[in-house]
Amino acid sequence: MKKTIFIWLATTSISIYSQNITVDIGDQAYDFTGIDEKGNEIKISDYKNEKYILLNFTATYCGPCWGTYSQMNRVQEIYQNELKVISLHWDNEKEQWAKMAEKAKIEFNCTSIWEAKDKSKICDIYKIDGWPYFFLINKKGTIIEKWFGNREKKLKKVLQKRIKKQNQ
Structure with missing residues (x-):
């Protein structure tokens, strides 16, 4: 009986502990698997x-998110050899997003992840409390910048500071 209780406590503690993992600037990015638009x-x-x-958390019905798609297209093009832009869509409204994008004449050329196991866990780990939310992850996998909101000047400043353009 004591052995059973110990095993239950150990596994419960591990389960509870694993649910409280979060990442921030200076931490290794949490690695997750998703399915891209292809x-x-x-x-x-x-x-x-x-x-x-550049990891972006977004949602279909987030007004400010719509203003970021062209910005991300531009930075993906400018830094194409050094940067991969990935958007993780909170919801599963891929068809609705496509209709809205077509109506707004927005073509998003960066990687979109619509399907990922445990999206809510991923958002909890990254401490997402709104959209859009951005994380810049360096080549070593470390989070080096994060910010909330549609802030184009912040995006440009961070990338100019952190990443050398291919034609400089």
């Missing part, structure tokens, strides 16, 4: 030692 499996670690990652 149906390919993608992980944050796929780009480790190769590219910086």
